[in-house]
Amino acid sequence: MVSNIFFKQIKGLIKKTITIKKKKRVETMIEFLYGIQYIMILVILHQTTKSIQPHVIYGTTFNQSSLTTPMLIPFISFDNNSKLIIDRLTAEEPMYHFVEYENEQDLTELFINSDSSLSTNGSTITSIPIFTGVMFNEISLESSVFNYSLVSADIFSDLDSGYSLQLELDLLQSFTELKSGLVMNQNISVIEFPYESSFFNINTVLFIIYLPLFFMYSLQQLIMLIVTEKKERIKEAMKVMGLSEGAYWLSNIIVQITMNLILTILMEIIAYSTGIFTKTNPLMIFIMFLIFSLSLIGIAFLLATFIENPKTAGGVSSIFLLFGISVSAFYQFYIKSRVPSLKYLIFLLSPAAFGEFLNQLSTLESNNLPVTWSSNEFLIPLAFMVLDFILYSLISWYSIQFYQSEYGSSKSFFYFLKSSSSSSSSSSNNDEEKKSIINYQFNNNNEIIDNIGINIKNLKKEFKNSLDNNNNKNNNIIAVDNLTLEIKKDQIFALLGKNGAGKSTTIGMLTGLIPPSSGDATILGMSMTHQMDDIRKHIGLCSQENRLYQQLTCAEHIELFSRIKGLEEEDIPQQVLTSLEEVGLLDQRDQTSTVLSGGQKRRLCLAIAFIGNPDVVFLDECSSGLDVYARHQIWKLLEKKKVGKTIILTTHFMEEAEALAETIAIMTKGKLNCQGSVLELKSKFGLGYNLILTFDNSIGSSSSSSTSSPSGLKKITGIEKPFEKFLFEHFPDCLPMPTNRDLILANREDLELSYSLTQQDNADLSKFFSSLEQLEGEFHIKRISLQMKTLEEIFLKISEDQ
Ligand SMILES: Nc1ncnc2c1ncn2[C@@H]1O[C@H](COP(=O)(O)OP(=O)(O)OP(=O)(O)O)[C@@H](O)[C@H]1O
Ligand SMILES: [Mg+2]
Structure with missing residues (x-):
C-alpha cells in the first residue's frame, strides 16, 4: 500500500x-x-x-524539338530497304544518328557496356543517355510490309518510352512518305498525363x-x-x-x-x-x-x-x-x-x-x-x-x-543476474559475510536493539584511482579499510581523523550514499545493505558539503524537508520556526540560500538534519566555518538534542569532540585507531600531564645571574637549575617543554617554565605537591598549573605515529 x-x-x-x-x-x-x-x-x-494546393505535377511533352543533343540509334538491318528509311529520316531530323551493327549479340553487348557515348567511324559522339535501337526485319514498299522492332532500355521509364514513341512515329512517317511519294506535314507529340503529387x-x-x-x-x-x-x-x-x-x-x-x-x-x-x-x-x-x-x-x-x-x-x-x-x-x-x-x-x-x-x-x-x-x-x-x-x-x-x-567499485550492468547466482567464489564469500552479519543481528537481537545504535562490521570502500587508466586493482584507493565499530545509542560519538582518513566515506556508506565494496553495518538493528529504505526513515544527515537549492529560502528548505520526513501539514509552520530559531537563522528565514554566508548555510544544513526528530543523526563537520559564538550555540543545541538520539559527529575541532562526545574514535588511513571516552583515551595513551610554573619576577631583579634576551625579557637562570634538580628527583623522566607563554604573561618579567610529565600515580603527584608547598617560598612560585594532556595532543601523537 x-x-x-x-x-x-x-x-x-x-x-x-x-x-x-x-x-x-x-x-x-x-x-x-x-x-x-x-x-x-x-x-x-x-x-x-x-494557395499552392493541391499540388499537381504536369507531364512531359516529347516531340522532335525536344531533341537538343544527338540521339544515337544503333540498328540491325536484315533488309536493304531499311537504308532508304534511315537516309530519309536522317535528312529530316539531323539529331538522329543511326549506327549499324552486325547482329543482335553485338547490340546486346553495346547496351550492356554503353556509357551513353558511341563511336561512329572512328569519332566519338556523346549522346543523350537514352538507348533505343531498331531491328529492321522486312521492309517492302511494293507490298506495304514494314516489319521492325524497337529495342528500348527501359520501356517503363517516362523518358525512354517518350523518346521511343517519338522515334517510332518518325519511322512510320518516313515509310509512309517513301511509299506514297508525298511529304506529310505532321506534328506529332507524345504527352504524358498530368498527375497529382501524393508525396x-x-x-x-x-x-x-x-x-x-x-x-x-x-x-x-x-x-x-x-x-x-x-x-x-x-x-x-x-x-x-x-x-x-x-x-x-x-x-x-x-x-x-x-x-x-x-x-x-x-x-x-x-x-x-x-x-x-x-x-x-x-x-x-x-x-x-x-x-x-x-x-x-x-x-x-x-x-x-x-x-x-x-x-x-x-x-x-x-x-x-x-x-x-x-x-x-x-x-x-x-x-x-x-x-x-x-x-x-x-x-x-x-x-x-x-x-x-x-x-x-x-x-x-x-x-x-x-x-x-x-x-x-x-x-x-x-x-x-x-x-x-x-x-x-x-x-x-x-x-x-x-x-x-x-x-568506486561499480556494480556490473548485469548485477540482477549475479544476485541470483552464487557460483562465483567472491560472491559466495560476500554472501557468507552477509549471512553471518544477519545471524549476528538475530542472535543478539535484543542486545543490539537495547544498546547498540550502529554496529559496523568489516566495512570496506575501495575507490578506483582516476589516474590509473589500466584499472589495476592494486592502485585502488582504500578509503575505508575493514572498519569494525560499535556505536552505543543515546550518545554523541565523535569520529576524528586527519583529512582523507575516511570519515566522510564511512558516513556516506552508513547513509546509503556510497555503496560499500564489502562488509555491512546495522543501524538500529537494520542491515545497511538490505534495509536502507527502512533505515532512512530514522536518520538525519548534515553532509560535509552544503546541499541546498539556490532558489529556495531557509523557510522553504525546512518546509520541503519536513514534507519529505512526512510531517503533518499543520505542524510544518511550527517546525520552520523551531528549526530556524535553534540554529539562529530566524532573521534569515526569507533569504535564499545563495545570499547566506558560509556559516549560515552550515547552520541551515544542521537544522535540516534534525527535522522529523530522527533517531540517528550524522553530522559531518557541521561546525566548520562557524564563528566561536555560533559554535558554542551549536554545542548547546546538540547537548539539548542528544537525548534519545545517536549522534555521529566528525570534526577537526578537538575541543568540540572533548566537550560534546561521550565516545571518541580516531581513524587513520581508513582504519579504526582507537576508541573510548576522552578519559579512557588519555589514560590509554599514557600521555600524562603538562606542569606549568610561573616564578615571581622579584627573583630575577635581585639575582645577579639574570641575563637579557634579545627581546628584552629577563631570562632567570639562577632559579631554573635548583628547581629542575628538585623536579627530577620526583619525576626522573620529565622533559622541559618549549614555552611561548612568557610573551603573554601579565608581568613581562615573570618567568614561566613548562614540563611534560608522563602518566603518574596519584600518590606520586600528591607527594610532589606537598614537598613543593614547603619550598614554595624558596622558589618564589607565583602559580602552578597541572593540566592533563589535551585530546589535541593525543590526536597529534597518534597522527605522528602513523
Ligand atoms: N569519489 C571518490 N573517488 C576516489 N577517491 C575518493 C572519493 N571520495 C573519497 N575518496 C578518497 O577516499 C579517502 C577518504 O576520503 P574521505 O572524504 O572519507 O576523508 P575524510 O576523512 O572525510 O577527510 P576530510 O577530513 O578532509 O573531510 C581520501 O583519500 C579520498 O581521496
Ligand atoms: Mg570528510
Missing part, C-alpha cells in the same frame, strides 16, 4: 518545483512563449502555403517536422532541473532523509504534464481558431500531444541518468529530439512506402510514432476529413508512445541502480 508519507513527499516536491519555476520567472515565461511562438509560425506558414504535401512536412518541436524548451527545462539536482547532490540529500525514488519521479511527471497540458490547451485554441485543425476531435489531438509529452519526460529521465552537466543535458535533449524528428521524416517520406514493417522499430523513437499520427492528421485535414478514433494511425502511435514512455523509464530506473556506483 502506498504510504501517507509518499503523498506528502510528492506534495513537498511539487511545491518546491513550482516555487523554483515562479522564481525563475523568465525561463518559465519562455517555456510558454516558445510553444506559442511555434504554433504562431505554423499558422503563418499554413495560411501562406494554402509533397506542405502540411505534412510542416506537421511532421515542426509540431514535435513544440515541447522542446519545456523538455530542456525539465532535464536541466533533474541534472542540477543530481549534480548538486540535493537529490541524494533528500533520499537520505527518506525520499522515495517513486515520489521524486511522480512529482516531476505531475509538474511537467501540468505545464504541457496548459501549453496544449493554448495550442489547440490557436490551431482550431485559425483553421489548422478543423475536422478532427480536439480531445484526440489533446490526448496525442499529452502522451507525446509524457514520452518526452521518459526521454528526460533517461538522458538525465547519464549526463552530469545541466547545460550539456539541455543540448543533448534537443539533439535527441531533432534526431527523432529526422528519423520520423525519413520514415514518412521514404521508408514507409518501401518497408512499412520497419515502423515497429522506428516507432520506438517516440517523435517517429507521433509523426505517424501527424501525417494522418495533415492528410485528412487537408481533405476536410477527421482522424477517426478507431484508425490505426491513431491507435498504433498512441500505443507506441505509451510503450516508449514505459521503456525509457524502465531503462533509466535500471540505470540509476547501476550508475549510482560511479564513485
Whole structure:
C-alpha cells in the first residue's frame, strides 16, 4: 500500500518545483512563449502555403524539338530497304544518328557496356543517355510490309518510352512518305498525363517536422532541473532523509504534464481558431500531444541518468529530439512506402510514432476529413508512445541502480543476474559475510536493539584511482579499510581523523550514499545493505558539503524537508520556526540560500538534519566555518538534542569532540585507531600531564645571574637549575617543554617554565605537591598549573605515529 508519507513527499516536491519555476520567472515565461511562438509560425506558414494546393505535377511533352543533343540509334538491318528509311529520316531530323551493327549479340553487348557515348567511324559522339535501337526485319514498299522492332532500355521509364514513341512515329512517317511519294506535314507529340503529387504535401512536412518541436524548451527545462539536482547532490540529500525514488519521479511527471497540458490547451485554441485543425476531435489531438509529452519526460529521465552537466543535458535533449524528428521524416517520406514493417522499430523513437499520427492528421485535414478514433494511425502511435514512455523509464530506473556506483567499485550492468547466482567464489564469500552479519543481528537481537545504535562490521570502500587508466586493482584507493565499530545509542560519538582518513566515506556508506565494496553495518538493528529504505526513515544527515537549492529560502528548505520526513501539514509552520530559531537563522528565514554566508548555510544544513526528530543523526563537520559564538550555540543545541538520539559527529575541532562526545574514535588511513571516552583515551595513551610554573619576577631583579634576551625579557637562570634538580628527583623522566607563554604573561618579567610529565600515580603527584608547598617560598612560585594532556595532543601523537 502506498504510504501517507509518499503523498506528502510528492506534495513537498511539487511545491518546491513550482516555487523554483515562479522564481525563475523568465525561463518559465519562455517555456510558454516558445510553444506559442511555434504554433504562431505554423499558422503563418499554413495560411501562406494554402494557395499552392493541391499540388499537381504536369507531364512531359516529347516531340522532335525536344531533341537538343544527338540521339544515337544503333540498328540491325536484315533488309536493304531499311537504308532508304534511315537516309530519309536522317535528312529530316539531323539529331538522329543511326549506327549499324552486325547482329543482335553485338547490340546486346553495346547496351550492356554503353556509357551513353558511341563511336561512329572512328569519332566519338556523346549522346543523350537514352538507348533505343531498331531491328529492321522486312521492309517492302511494293507490298506495304514494314516489319521492325524497337529495342528500348527501359520501356517503363517516362523518358525512354517518350523518346521511343517519338522515334517510332518518325519511322512510320518516313515509310509512309517513301511509299506514297508525298511529304506529310505532321506534328506529332507524345504527352504524358498530368498527375497529382501524393508525396509533397506542405502540411505534412510542416506537421511532421515542426509540431514535435513544440515541447522542446519545456523538455530542456525539465532535464536541466533533474541534472542540477543530481549534480548538486540535493537529490541524494533528500533520499537520505527518506525520499522515495517513486515520489521524486511522480512529482516531476505531475509538474511537467501540468505545464504541457496548459501549453496544449493554448495550442489547440490557436490551431482550431485559425483553421489548422478543423475536422478532427480536439480531445484526440489533446490526448496525442499529452502522451507525446509524457514520452518526452521518459526521454528526460533517461538522458538525465547519464549526463552530469545541466547545460550539456539541455543540448543533448534537443539533439535527441531533432534526431527523432529526422528519423520520423525519413520514415514518412521514404521508408514507409518501401518497408512499412520497419515502423515497429522506428516507432520506438517516440517523435517517429507521433509523426505517424501527424501525417494522418495533415492528410485528412487537408481533405476536410477527421482522424477517426478507431484508425490505426491513431491507435498504433498512441500505443507506441505509451510503450516508449514505459521503456525509457524502465531503462533509466535500471540505470540509476547501476550508475549510482560511479564513485568506486561499480556494480556490473548485469548485477540482477549475479544476485541470483552464487557460483562465483567472491560472491559466495560476500554472501557468507552477509549471512553471518544477519545471524549476528538475530542472535543478539535484543542486545543490539537495547544498546547498540550502529554496529559496523568489516566495512570496506575501495575507490578506483582516476589516474590509473589500466584499472589495476592494486592502485585502488582504500578509503575505508575493514572498519569494525560499535556505536552505543543515546550518545554523541565523535569520529576524528586527519583529512582523507575516511570519515566522510564511512558516513556516506552508513547513509546509503556510497555503496560499500564489502562488509555491512546495522543501524538500529537494520542491515545497511538490505534495509536502507527502512533505515532512512530514522536518520538525519548534515553532509560535509552544503546541499541546498539556490532558489529556495531557509523557510522553504525546512518546509520541503519536513514534507519529505512526512510531517503533518499543520505542524510544518511550527517546525520552520523551531528549526530556524535553534540554529539562529530566524532573521534569515526569507533569504535564499545563495545570499547566506558560509556559516549560515552550515547552520541551515544542521537544522535540516534534525527535522522529523530522527533517531540517528550524522553530522559531518557541521561546525566548520562557524564563528566561536555560533559554535558554542551549536554545542548547546546538540547537548539539548542528544537525548534519545545517536549522534555521529566528525570534526577537526578537538575541543568540540572533548566537550560534546561521550565516545571518541580516531581513524587513520581508513582504519579504526582507537576508541573510548576522552578519559579512557588519555589514560590509554599514557600521555600524562603538562606542569606549568610561573616564578615571581622579584627573583630575577635581585639575582645577579639574570641575563637579557634579545627581546628584552629577563631570562632567570639562577632559579631554573635548583628547581629542575628538585623536579627530577620526583619525576626522573620529565622533559622541559618549549614555552611561548612568557610573551603573554601579565608581568613581562615573570618567568614561566613548562614540563611534560608522563602518566603518574596519584600518590606520586600528591607527594610532589606537598614537598613543593614547603619550598614554595624558596622558589618564589607565583602559580602552578597541572593540566592533563589535551585530546589535541593525543590526536597529534597518534597522527605522528602513523
Ligand atoms: N569519489 C571518490 N573517488 C576516489 N577517491 C575518493 C572519493 N571520495 C573519497 N575518496 C578518497 O577516499 C579517502 C577518504 O576520503 P574521505 O572524504 O572519507 O576523508 P575524510 O576523512 O572525510 O577527510 P576530510 O577530513 O578532509 O573531510 C581520501 O583519500 C579520498 O581521496
Ligand atoms: Mg570528510
